[in-house]
Amino acid sequence: MSSDAANPSARRTELLEAAYRYVLAHGLTSLSLRPLAEAVGSSTRVLMFLFGNKDGLVHALLERARADELELLAGLRADRPAGLAQAADEVWAWLAAPDHRALLRLWAEAYARSLVEPDGPWAGFARATVTDWLDVLAACQPAPERESEEGTLRRTLTLAVLRGALLDLLATDDALRATAAVTSYTASLRSGDAAPE
Amino acid sequence: MSSDAANPSARRTELLEAAYRYVLAHGLTSLSLRPLAEAVGSSTRVLMFLFGNKDGLVHALLERARADELELLAGLRADRPAGLAQAADEVWAWLAAPDHRALLRLWAEAYARSLVEPDGPWAGFARATVTDWLDVLAACQPAPERESEEGTLRRTLTLAVLRGALLDLLATDDALRATAAVTSYTASLRSGDAAPE
DNA sequence: GAGCTACTGACACGAGTGTGTCAGTAGCTC
DNA sequence: GAGCTACTGACACACTCGTGTCAGTAGCTC
Numbered sequence: 001m002s003s004d005a006a007n008p009s010a011r012r013t014e015l016l017e018a019a020y021r022y023v024l025a026h027g028l029t030s031l032s033l034r035p036l037a038e039a040v041g042s043s044t045r046v047l048m049f050l051f052g053n054k055d056g057l058v059h060a061l062l063e064r065a066r067a068d069e070l071e072l073l074a075g076l077r078a079d080r081p082a083g084l085a086q087a088a089d090e091v092w093a094w095l096a097a098p099d100h101r102a103l104l105r106l107w108a109e110a111y112a113r114s115l116v117e118p119d120g121p122w123a124g125f126a127r128a129t130v131t132d133w134l135d136v137l138a139a140c141q142p143a144p145e146r147e148s149e150e151g152t153l154r155r156t157l158t159l160a161v162l163r164g165a166l167l168d169l170l171a172t173d174d175a176l177r178a179t180a181a182v183t184s185y186t187a188s189l190r191s192g193d194a195a196p197e
Numbered sequence: 198m199s200s201d202a203a204n205p206s207a208r209r210t211e212l213l214e215a216a217y218r219y220v221l222a223h224g225l226t227s228l229s230l231r232p233l234a235e236a237v238g239s240s241t242r243v244l245m246f247l248f249g250n251k252d253g254l255v256h257a258l259l260e261r262a263r264a265d266e267l268e269l270l271a272g273l274r275a276d277r278p279a280g281l282a283q284a285a286d287e288v289w290a291w292l293a294a295p296d297h298r299a300l301l302r303l304w305a306e307a308y309a310r311s312l313v314e315p316d317g318p319w320a321g322f323a324r325a326t327v328t329d330w331l332d333v334l335a336a337c338q339p340a341p342e343r344e345s346e347e348g349t350l351r352r353t354l355t356l357a358v359l360r361g362a363l364l365d366l367l368a369t370d371d372a373l374r375a376t377a378a379v380t381s382y383t384a385s386l387r388s389g390d391a392a393p394e
Numbered sequence: 395g396a397g398c399t400a401c402t403g404a405c406a407c408g409a410g411t412g413t414g415t416c417a418g419t420a421g422c423t424c
Numbered sequence: 425g426a427g428c429t430a431c432t433g434a435c436a437c438a439c440t441c442g443t444g445t446c447a448g449t450a451g452c453t454c
Binding site: 413424 | 425426428429430433436438439442443445448449452453
């Protein structure tokens with residue numbers, strides 16, 4: 001291989017970036033090396049050299065996509081939203097941004113695929129995203145709630161609302177309706193926080 | 198073709214049923230005709246004859262999967278649950294049933310694929326499911342709420358919770374946590390119904 | 395200039411893909 | 425038995441797939 005996966009060469013990251021743009025536009029399912037190589041101005045030979053094989057490429061692409069997601073999560077951790085409600089609002093603003101549509105479609109694709117084919121480069125993708133997000137949401141909860149069973153339940157529900165609304169948005173492109181639903185949820189979360197049940 | 202799609206031949210439905218079982222086990226993404234034909238005790242020639250081409254087969258399979266889903270929806274319409282909360286509880290019981298796991302994975306696959314490749318046999322699959330479900334949930338709402346903007350928002354949120362919890366369940370297989378989240382949501386729905394905000 | 399590393403081009407191999415062609419056969423109606 | 429419909433088997437075609445092979449070349453260090 002050209003270099004460690006931890007310390008990729010300049011050419012590798014350059015081609016990975018180009019391939020990432022290509023995959024955002026065309027999806028992962030029907031990805032094949034020759035059209036990709038041509039689109040990024042390279043050859044299958046080079047892709048094989050830099051990524052080992054196709055699975056290596058796909059794996060690298062999924063990691064690249066995950067990097068975008070982790071950036072959002074890191075941002076959330078950084079400014080530590082006060083409570084689940086604010087965190088959910090911030091996340092939704094990100095999810096609903098039109099610029100992120102292609103990435104989120106890719107995300108949905110990888111998620112579904114990892115459910116159906118538990119092996120291969122997508123292995124564990126779905127499970128990893130769920131736990132990643134639950135962890136971040138937990139970090140936004142006040143400490144006492146975070147540890148409680150009630151807290152687990154709350155962040156699970158919050159994640160479900162975000163994911164479900166995202167699916168709706170991706171399918172119908174009706175940002176108004178989806179956003180209204182999320183907003184009403186976070187509003188009820190807030191009032192629930194103010195007056196604990 | 199052997200007969201109308203509306204009035205399929207006995208052999209066609211027999212093979213479709215076998216193919217459906219095969220696809221539930223193996224997924225749609227990597228479906229190819231020769232292995233499928235062998236598994237169902239037939240030949241690619243026959244599949245082509247009965248379904249026209251591969252897209253025809255896939256389309257028929259998706260319709261078949263949708264029939265399972267519509268059965269649940271029809272059941273809901275039949276006993277007309279009193280309000281969204283009860284409807285959501287009933288739907289969740291169905292979604293969480295281990296027997297339905299394979300079908301729901303297939304559903305997720307088709308949903309994601311229809312987002313990424315808007316053409317082909319999956320065209321409109323995601324959008325169709327969303328509106329189908331929203332319609333059924335609407336039918337479970339009391340008439341005045343159903344027409345209101347507030348009502349649209351409520352069923353959108355309810356659908357999001359169900360879909361999001363389903364994604365969680367499929368990824369983590371943690372039925373307890375997912376079910377607790379859904380239950381807490383329907384509980385709050387009920388109390389909200391009792392004391393409208 | 396030798397030698398090393400990183401990268402690249404041309405080409406071929408074997409397998410698998412969907413689909414087309416041609417020739418059937420079983421069962422039914424007349 | 426003729427003729428029709430529904431279905432089936434054997435085989436081939438053109439193509440794409442991921443990958444392997446062999447031979448390079450540009451840039452750097454010594």
